Amino acid sequence: MGRPPCCDNIGIKKGPWTPEEDIVLVSYIREHGPRNWRSVPTSTGLMRCSKSCRLRWTNYLRPGIKRGNFTPHEERVIIHLQSLLGNRWVAIASYLPQRTDNDIKNYWNTHLKKKINNIQGAADADGKKPSSDPRPVCHDYVSQIYKMMESRKQDLTTALPNYHQKSRYASSSENISRLLQGWMQSSPTVNAPGKLKESCSTADDDDDENSNIITALTAVLTENSQAEGDRGSCAPMTHDDFDLLHSFESMDTVPRENTGTETPFQPAEADDAEAHLGAESDQPPLFLLENWLLDEASAQVDELMKLTADSCSYSIF
DNA sequence: AAACGTTCCAACCGCTCTATT
DNA sequence: GAATAGAGCGGTTGGAACGTT
Numbered sequence: 001m002g003r004p005p006c007c008d009n010i011g012i013k014k015g016p017w018t019p020e021e022d023i024v025l026v027s028y029i030r031e032h033g034p035r036n037w038r039s040v041p042t043s044t045g046l047m048r049c050s051k052s053c054r055l056r057w058t059n060y061l062r063p064g065i066k067r068g069n070f071t072p073h074e075e076r077v078i079i080h081l082q083s084l085l086g087n088r089w090v091a092i093a094s095y096l097p098q099r100t101d102n103d104i105k106n107y108w109n110t111h112l113k114k115k116i117n118n119i120q121g122a123a124d125a126d127g128k129k130p131s132s133d134p135r136p137v138c139h140d141y142v143s144q145i146y147k148m149m150e151s152r153k154q155d156l157t158t159a160l161p162n163y164h165q166k167s168r169y170a171s172s173s174e175n176i177s178r179l180l181q182g183w184m185q186s187s188p189t190v191n192a193p194g195k196l197k198e199s200c201s202t203a204d205d206d207d208d209e210n211s212n213i214i215t216a217l218t219a220v221l222t223e224n225s226q227a228e229g230d231r232g233s234c235a236p237m238t239h240d241d242f243d244l245l246h247s248f249e250s251m252d253t254v255p256r257e258n259t260g261t262e263t264p265f266q267p268a269e270a271d272d273a274e275a276h277l278g279a280e281s282d283q284p285p286l287f288l289l290e291n292w293l294l295d296e297a298s299a300q301v302d303e304l305m306k307l308t309a310d311s312c313s314y315s316i317f
Numbered sequence: 318a319a320a321c322g323t324t325c326c327a328a329c330c331g332c333t334c335t336a337t338t
Numbered sequence: 339g340a341a342t343a344g345a346g347c348g349g350t351t352g353g354a355a356c357g358t359t
Contacts, residue, residue: 038344090347106326
Protein backbone atom coordinates (compact mmCIF):
# COMPACT_ATOMS: atom_id res chain seq x y z
CA MET A 1 0.00 0.00 0.00
CA GLY A 2 1.29 3.44 -0.83
CA ARG A 3 1.27 6.58 1.15
CA PRO A 4 -1.96 8.11 2.29
CA PRO A 5 -3.87 9.78 -0.51
CA CYS A 6 -4.12 13.00 1.46
CA CYS A 7 -0.47 13.69 0.83
CA ASP A 8 -1.12 13.81 -2.90
CA ASN A 9 -3.92 16.30 -2.62
CA ILE A 10 -3.50 19.56 -4.40
CA GLY A 11 -3.38 22.37 -1.89
CA ILE A 12 -1.51 20.44 0.73
CA LYS A 13 1.21 22.68 2.01
CA LYS A 14 4.75 21.42 2.26
CA GLY A 15 7.93 22.74 3.70
CA PRO A 16 8.78 24.21 7.07
CA TRP A 17 6.07 24.67 9.63
CA THR A 18 5.21 28.17 10.72
CA PRO A 19 4.66 29.22 14.34
CA GLU A 20 1.02 29.83 13.57
CA GLU A 21 0.59 26.30 12.31
CA ASP A 22 2.32 24.97 15.40
CA ILE A 23 -0.09 26.84 17.64
CA VAL A 24 -3.06 25.47 15.77
CA LEU A 25 -1.71 21.94 15.94
CA VAL A 26 -0.73 22.10 19.60
CA SER A 27 -4.01 23.58 20.67
CA TYR A 28 -5.91 20.95 18.74
CA ILE A 29 -3.90 18.11 20.24
CA ARG A 30 -4.20 19.67 23.64
CA GLU A 31 -7.93 19.44 23.25
CA HIS A 32 -8.32 16.13 21.51
CA GLY A 33 -5.14 14.26 22.24
CA PRO A 34 -2.58 12.99 19.74
CA ARG A 35 -4.76 10.50 17.95
CA ASN A 36 -6.92 10.23 14.88
CA TRP A 37 -4.45 12.15 12.82
CA ARG A 38 -6.63 11.78 9.77
CA SER A 39 -9.06 14.24 11.23
CA VAL A 40 -6.48 16.79 12.28
CA PRO A 41 -6.15 18.67 8.97
CA THR A 42 -9.88 18.82 8.41
CA SER A 43 -10.65 19.78 11.99
CA THR A 44 -7.98 22.42 12.28
CA GLY A 45 -7.96 23.78 8.77
CA LEU A 46 -4.26 23.14 8.52
CA MET A 47 -3.17 22.67 4.94
CA ARG A 48 -1.02 19.73 5.93
CA CYS A 49 -1.53 16.04 5.50
CA SER A 50 -2.23 13.99 8.57
CA LYS A 51 1.15 12.41 8.42
CA SER A 52 2.90 15.73 8.41
CA CYS A 53 0.89 16.78 11.46
CA ARG A 54 1.81 13.62 13.30
CA LEU A 55 5.51 14.00 12.51
CA ARG A 56 5.53 17.62 13.52
CA TRP A 57 4.01 16.71 16.85
CA THR A 58 6.10 13.64 17.42
CA ASN A 59 9.42 15.14 16.49
CA TYR A 60 9.16 18.72 17.64
CA LEU A 61 6.09 19.81 19.49
CA ARG A 62 5.32 17.13 22.00
CA PRO A 63 6.38 17.88 25.56
CA GLY A 64 9.67 16.75 26.95
CA ILE A 65 11.77 16.77 23.82
CA LYS A 66 15.35 17.73 24.37
CA ARG A 67 17.20 19.38 21.54
CA GLY A 68 20.71 20.53 21.02
CA ASN A 69 24.03 18.80 21.47
CA PHE A 70 24.14 15.18 22.43
CA THR A 71 26.02 14.48 25.61
CA PRO A 72 28.92 12.02 25.67
CA HIS A 73 26.65 9.64 27.55
CA GLU A 74 24.01 9.86 24.88
CA GLU A 75 26.60 9.32 22.19
CA ARG A 76 27.81 6.22 23.91
CA VAL A 77 24.31 4.90 24.29
CA ILE A 78 23.56 5.48 20.64
CA ILE A 79 26.77 3.94 19.42
CA HIS A 80 26.42 0.91 21.59
CA LEU A 81 22.76 0.34 20.81
CA GLN A 82 23.35 0.87 17.11
CA SER A 83 26.01 -1.80 17.21
CA LEU A 84 23.58 -4.11 18.95
CA LEU A 85 20.32 -3.28 17.23
CA GLY A 86 21.31 -1.79 13.92
CA ASN A 87 19.31 1.10 12.49
CA ARG A 88 16.32 0.52 14.69
CA TRP A 89 16.03 4.14 15.63
CA VAL A 90 12.79 3.84 17.49
CA ALA A 91 14.23 1.14 19.70
CA ILE A 92 17.34 3.19 20.29
CA ALA A 93 15.29 6.28 20.99
CA SER A 94 13.35 4.40 23.62
CA TYR A 95 16.49 4.44 25.74
CA LEU A 96 16.87 8.17 25.32
CA PRO A 97 13.35 9.26 26.12
CA GLN A 98 13.95 12.94 25.43
CA ARG A 99 15.35 12.32 22.00
CA THR A 100 13.30 11.50 18.96
CA ASP A 101 14.15 8.72 16.59
CA ASN A 102 14.54 11.30 13.86
CA ASP A 103 16.97 13.28 15.95
CA ILE A 104 19.03 10.22 16.76
CA LYS A 105 18.97 9.10 13.18
CA ASN A 106 20.18 12.48 12.00
CA TYR A 107 22.86 12.60 14.63
CA TRP A 108 24.05 9.15 13.70
CA ASN A 109 24.16 9.95 10.00
CA THR A 110 25.85 13.31 10.36
CA HIS A 111 28.21 12.75 13.27
CA LEU A 112 28.61 9.30 14.67
CA LYS A 113 28.85 7.39 11.43
CA LYS A 114 31.72 9.57 10.28
CA LYS A 115 33.40 9.24 13.62
CA ILE A 116 33.20 5.48 13.49
CA ASN A 117 34.32 5.37 9.88
CA ASN A 118 37.34 7.44 10.78
CA ILE A 119 38.18 5.16 13.66
CA GLN A 120 37.72 2.07 11.54
CA GLY A 121 39.77 3.60 8.79
CA ALA A 122 42.55 4.32 11.22
CA ALA A 123 42.33 0.81 12.59
CA ASP A 124 42.43 -0.68 9.11
CA ALA A 125 45.43 1.44 8.28
CA ASP A 126 47.13 -0.02 11.31
CA GLY A 127 46.45 -3.46 9.96
CA LYS A 128 44.45 -4.39 12.99
CA LYS A 129 41.31 -5.46 11.25
CA PRO A 130 40.78 -8.13 8.68
CA SER A 131 38.86 -6.45 5.90
CA SER A 132 37.01 -9.52 4.71
CA ASP A 133 34.07 -9.02 7.04
CA PRO A 134 32.34 -5.71 6.44
CA ARG A 135 30.27 -5.99 9.58
CA PRO A 136 31.24 -3.76 12.44
CA VAL A 137 33.32 -5.61 14.97
CA CYS A 138 31.64 -3.89 17.80
CA HIS A 139 33.85 -4.36 20.79
CA ASP A 140 37.07 -3.18 19.30
CA TYR A 141 35.77 -0.12 17.65
CA VAL A 142 33.27 0.74 20.31
CA SER A 143 36.03 0.47 22.88
CA GLN A 144 38.07 2.89 20.87
CA ILE A 145 35.12 5.20 20.70
CA TYR A 146 34.70 5.03 24.45
CA LYS A 147 38.30 6.01 24.93
CA MET A 148 38.08 8.78 22.41
CA MET A 149 34.91 10.11 23.96
CA GLU A 150 36.31 10.05 27.42
CA SER A 151 39.09 12.25 26.21
CA ARG A 152 36.62 14.52 24.52
CA LYS A 153 34.12 14.54 27.32
CA GLN A 154 35.39 17.69 28.91
CA ASP A 155 35.44 19.50 25.60
CA LEU A 156 31.85 18.59 24.90
CA THR A 157 30.74 19.55 28.35
CA THR A 158 32.34 22.93 28.23
CA ALA A 159 30.91 23.47 24.78
CA LEU A 160 27.35 22.94 25.96
CA PRO A 161 26.47 26.56 26.63
CA ASN A 162 27.09 27.33 22.99
CA TYR A 163 25.06 24.50 21.68
CA HIS A 164 22.61 24.95 18.89
CA GLN A 165 24.15 28.02 17.48
CA LYS A 166 22.40 27.37 14.25
CA SER A 167 18.94 28.53 15.07
CA ARG A 168 16.06 28.37 12.69
CA TYR A 169 12.46 28.73 13.66
CA ALA A 170 12.14 25.04 14.23
CA SER A 171 14.71 25.20 16.97
CA SER A 172 12.38 27.42 18.92
CA SER A 173 10.20 24.39 19.37
CA GLU A 174 12.76 23.55 21.98
CA ASN A 175 11.28 26.39 23.91
CA ILE A 176 7.81 25.26 23.06
CA SER A 177 8.58 21.82 24.37
CA ARG A 178 10.00 23.29 27.53
CA LEU A 179 6.88 25.31 28.04
CA LEU A 180 4.77 22.28 27.46
CA GLN A 181 6.66 20.37 30.08
CA GLY A 182 4.55 22.13 32.64
CA TRP A 183 1.54 20.69 30.97
CA MET A 184 3.06 17.24 30.89
CA GLN A 185 4.24 17.30 34.46
CA SER A 186 0.91 18.46 35.77
CA SER A 187 -0.85 15.70 33.95
CA PRO A 188 -2.08 12.79 36.06
CA THR A 189 -0.24 10.47 33.71
CA VAL A 190 3.19 11.92 34.07
CA ASN A 191 5.04 9.82 31.63
CA ALA A 192 8.21 10.10 29.75
CA PRO A 193 7.75 11.22 26.22
CA GLY A 194 9.37 8.14 24.84
CA LYS A 195 6.17 7.07 23.24
CA LEU A 196 3.61 9.41 21.96
CA LYS A 197 0.56 7.60 23.13
CA GLU A 198 1.87 7.49 26.64
CA SER A 199 3.02 11.04 26.90
CA CYS A 200 -0.13 12.84 26.01
CA SER A 201 -2.47 14.13 28.56
CA THR A 202 -6.11 13.47 28.35
CA ALA A 203 -8.51 15.55 26.38
CA ASP A 204 -10.70 16.47 29.30
CA ASP A 205 -8.18 18.59 31.14
CA ASP A 206 -9.49 22.00 31.99
CA ASP A 207 -9.56 24.84 29.51
CA ASP A 208 -7.51 27.18 31.66
CA GLU A 209 -4.48 25.05 31.20
CA ASN A 210 -5.12 25.04 27.50
CA SER A 211 -5.24 28.77 27.33
CA ASN A 212 -2.08 28.94 29.38
CA ILE A 213 -0.33 26.91 26.78
CA ILE A 214 -1.57 29.10 24.01
CA THR A 215 -0.43 32.12 25.96
CA ALA A 216 2.95 30.56 26.46
CA LEU A 217 3.23 29.66 22.80
CA THR A 218 2.30 33.16 21.83
CA ALA A 219 5.00 34.43 24.14
CA VAL A 220 7.46 32.19 22.40
CA LEU A 221 6.37 33.54 19.06
CA THR A 222 6.81 37.07 20.25
CA GLU A 223 10.20 36.28 21.62
CA ASN A 224 11.07 34.49 18.44
CA SER A 225 10.12 37.38 16.24
CA GLN A 226 11.96 39.80 18.46
CA ALA A 227 15.04 37.69 18.16
CA GLU A 228 14.93 37.70 14.37
CA GLY A 229 18.04 39.77 14.26
CA ASP A 230 19.71 37.76 16.92
CA ARG A 231 19.73 34.23 15.60
CA GLY A 232 21.48 31.73 17.72
CA SER A 233 20.36 33.19 20.97
CA CYS A 234 18.66 30.08 22.24
CA ALA A 235 18.99 29.76 25.94
CA PRO A 236 21.57 27.24 27.00
CA MET A 237 20.47 24.15 28.78
CA THR A 238 19.61 24.95 32.33
CA HIS A 239 20.14 22.94 35.45
CA ASP A 240 16.45 22.27 35.43
CA ASP A 241 16.79 20.69 32.04
CA PHE A 242 19.47 18.42 33.32
CA ASP A 243 17.45 17.62 36.40
CA LEU A 244 14.49 16.76 34.28
CA LEU A 245 16.61 14.54 32.10
CA HIS A 246 18.05 12.85 35.12
CA SER A 247 14.64 12.30 36.59
CA PHE A 248 13.55 10.63 33.38
CA GLU A 249 16.57 8.42 33.29
CA SER A 250 16.32 7.43 36.91
CA MET A 251 12.79 6.24 36.39
CA ASP A 252 13.96 3.19 34.56
CA THR A 253 17.06 2.13 36.33
CA VAL A 254 15.48 -0.79 38.08
CA PRO A 255 15.86 -4.03 36.21
CA ARG A 256 12.60 -5.02 34.71
CA GLU A 257 10.68 -8.05 35.74
CA ASN A 258 8.50 -9.68 33.20
CA THR A 259 5.29 -8.42 34.69
CA GLY A 260 3.34 -8.43 31.49
CA THR A 261 2.47 -4.79 31.91
CA GLU A 262 4.44 -2.24 30.04
CA THR A 263 5.52 0.74 32.03
CA PRO A 264 5.69 4.08 30.30
CA PHE A 265 9.42 3.81 29.73
CA GLN A 266 9.40 0.34 28.39
CA PRO A 267 8.18 0.57 24.88
CA ALA A 268 7.35 -2.47 22.88
CA GLU A 269 10.51 -2.14 20.84
CA ALA A 270 12.56 -2.71 23.94
CA ASP A 271 10.62 -5.87 24.54
CA ASP A 272 11.33 -6.87 20.98
CA ALA A 273 14.98 -6.35 21.62
CA GLU A 274 14.79 -8.30 24.82
CA ALA A 275 13.01 -11.14 23.17
CA HIS A 276 15.53 -11.09 20.40
CA LEU A 277 18.50 -11.03 22.68
CA GLY A 278 16.97 -13.54 25.00
CA ALA A 279 16.56 -15.95 22.18
CA GLU A 280 20.30 -16.11 21.86
CA SER A 281 21.57 -17.98 24.84
CA ASP A 282 24.94 -16.31 24.65
CA GLN A 283 23.49 -12.84 24.58
CA PRO A 284 23.68 -10.71 27.69
CA PRO A 285 20.52 -10.28 29.69
CA LEU A 286 18.86 -7.08 28.64
CA PHE A 287 18.54 -5.73 32.15
CA LEU A 288 22.30 -5.63 32.25
CA LEU A 289 22.33 -3.62 29.09
CA GLU A 290 19.68 -1.32 30.44
CA ASN A 291 21.55 -0.78 33.63
CA TRP A 292 24.63 0.14 31.75
CA LEU A 293 22.78 2.42 29.43
CA LEU A 294 21.19 4.25 32.27
CA ASP A 295 24.13 4.38 34.58
CA GLU A 296 27.11 6.57 33.93
CA ALA A 297 29.14 4.54 36.34
CA SER A 298 30.41 2.14 33.78
CA ALA A 299 31.77 -0.60 35.95
CA GLN A 300 29.14 -2.75 34.37
CA VAL A 301 30.42 -2.01 30.93
CA ASP A 302 33.26 -4.38 31.51
CA GLU A 303 30.88 -7.10 32.53
CA LEU A 304 28.68 -6.42 29.58
CA MET A 305 31.63 -6.42 27.28
CA LYS A 306 32.74 -9.79 28.56
CA LEU A 307 29.30 -11.24 28.16
CA THR A 308 28.88 -9.96 24.66
CA ALA A 309 32.40 -10.57 23.51
CA ASP A 310 31.48 -13.67 21.58
CA SER A 311 28.09 -12.69 20.42
CA CYS A 312 27.84 -9.03 19.63
CA SER A 313 26.65 -8.09 16.19
CA TYR A 314 26.79 -11.43 14.50
CA SER A 315 23.20 -12.49 14.71
CA ILE A 316 21.94 -8.98 14.64
CA PHE A 317 23.47 -7.45 11.55
C1' DA B 318 31.90 40.87 -0.92
C1' DA B 319 30.88 37.11 -3.80
C1' DA B 320 30.98 32.51 -5.26
C1' DC B 321 31.23 28.03 -4.24
C1' DG B 322 31.34 23.88 -1.41
C1' DT B 323 29.97 21.53 2.83
C1' DT B 324 27.23 20.48 6.80
C1' DC B 325 23.16 19.83 9.11
C1' DC B 326 18.44 18.79 10.05
C1' DA B 327 13.41 19.39 9.30
C1' DA B 328 10.41 17.36 6.49
C1' DC B 329 8.98 14.20 3.11
C1' DC B 330 8.58 9.56 0.78
C1' DG B 331 7.57 4.91 0.42
C1' DC B 332 7.03 0.84 2.59
C1' DT B 333 5.33 -2.12 6.40
C1' DC B 334 2.53 -3.13 10.27
C1' DT B 335 -1.75 -3.10 12.81
C1' DA B 336 -6.55 -2.40 13.64
C1' DT B 337 -11.03 -2.36 11.93
C1' DT B 338 -14.84 -3.70 9.10
C1' DG C 339 -9.76 -14.32 5.32
C1' DA C 340 -9.77 -10.07 2.45
C1' DA C 341 -9.95 -5.29 1.96
C1' DT C 342 -9.17 -0.94 3.66
C1' DA C 343 -7.58 2.87 6.53
C1' DG C 344 -4.63 4.70 9.84
C1' DA C 345 -0.32 4.83 12.00
C1' DG C 346 4.62 3.88 12.44
C1' DC C 347 9.31 3.32 10.81
C1' DG C 348 13.60 4.03 8.34
C1' DG C 349 15.73 6.11 4.28
C1' DT C 350 16.30 10.12 1.68
C1' DT C 351 16.23 14.89 0.24
C1' DG C 352 15.82 20.12 -0.06
C1' DG C 353 17.38 24.08 1.43
C1' DA C 354 19.23 27.14 4.96
C1' DA C 355 23.32 28.08 7.55
C1' DC C 356 27.99 27.96 7.73
C1' DG C 357 32.83 27.65 6.12
C1' DT C 358 36.36 28.34 2.70
C1' DT C 359 38.56 30.42 -1.10
